[in-house]
Amino acid sequence: MAGSKPVSGYTSAHKEGFANIARWIALDRDSETSIYRRFNQLSARNLLYLQCELLALEKKLERLDQNDLDSDDMGLKDEARTWETFMERYENGNQEAKLRKELIADLRARMKEYHEALLLQSEIVKLKRPNKRVLEAYRHWFQKPYPVLGGAAKETLDDSDDLVALNTLPEGDYLSMLLRRHWPATEEVSRDGLYHIGRFKETSITIAVAFISILVASFLLIGSIVGLYFATDDALKLGLVAGFTAVFALSVGLMTNARRAEIFAATAAYAAVLVVFVSGNISNSWPES
Known part of the structure; x- marks a missing residue:
């Protein structure tokens, strides 16, 4: 996708709101305009919450382990050592076994959620920031003559440090950048009618x-x-x-x-x-x- 330049005339948007943005993003064959919020702070906060939930479960399990160690109940000690005994006591309605089984089930669910969140976040942080040229064209189209979306969504592109591009250009050499500035492109009039936004295939x-x-x-x-x-x-x-x-x-x-x-x-x-x-x-x- 190329940058934008002033033109005369005006072409109205084909659609409104989210439908218009989806249409505009889909027009880019190289998907350079697939730019979204990364939500760095929220992602970190979510991981911290999940981490604290697991810390609380860890403390509960440690208390159970200490109770098993200090108890004189041979049945409880056997439950801590033998899975079959533990399941038998649980099926018979033993309170200690029921508590341990609930903790194990809760641990499995929260550990799975935590590990999945960690792996997803590790992939998210590998994504690169959007190309400056593409982001400027996107911002101009998005904000002029008025924001495409209302409410909090109209500030989506404001924080450059919290944006991520699903696809970035493979080449960053000076020759490629020079050709992109002057390469023949299919032009689209921006929403304010004052600029042309050029689109071309990156393969060319x-x-x-x-x-x-x-x-x-x-x-x-x-x-x-x-x-x-x-x-x-x-x-x-x-x-x-x-x-x-x-x-x-x-x-x-x-x-x-x-x-x-x-x-x-x-x-x-x-x-x-x-x-x-x-x-x-x-x-x-x-x-x-």
Whole structure:
């Protein structure tokens, strides 16, 4: 999805309220506009409540364990050691067994809820924040000329730190970002009629970046070899090696998501290939100092 730009004219919304938002989100083929609240504080609070409930159950079980240890009732001790005895006493209506069975059932239910909440939250925290460009377009469409939704829902997009995107862009390199700003897009007039919101397929950006990367990589490899082959002056050869190496490092940094250490390693390997190519032809007859 592209950003927005001023236009003239006005196109009214096709639907109202939640139906209009659902329609607008569904129009994005890459699902970049699937942006929702994360509810970080509420999620943490819910986990804390579940944790405290389990702590209370843990205390009750510890008291039962201590009672089993201190009691002189051999039946109670046997109940604590043997599951069959425990179930028999429970089925016969023994109060201690009934209390223990209720605690076990409560523990299972709350432990299951707690662990499921933990696992879900661990997946939620892995989700990334929405793209700034997409969020700005979404906010403009959502809020202008008036909020699509009323009540508390109209502030849904206000807190950027509490928003999560269900799908984020796979590429964050500078070339991809540059192409997204200028890529031809299907335009949609915003609700206030003052801006166009452009939509395009992310796959088209991916294909374009891959094509440009192949061309640049081919030029840097074939062009450097051809240039060094026809160069006759040793100083010119060294200059070509330095120039092509610098361009290679720059292209890796701008066209890929490589880290600094990876850029350094790739550049060193590229420079080594060029040096090996020309090392047999560079003259060793440098002027003596």
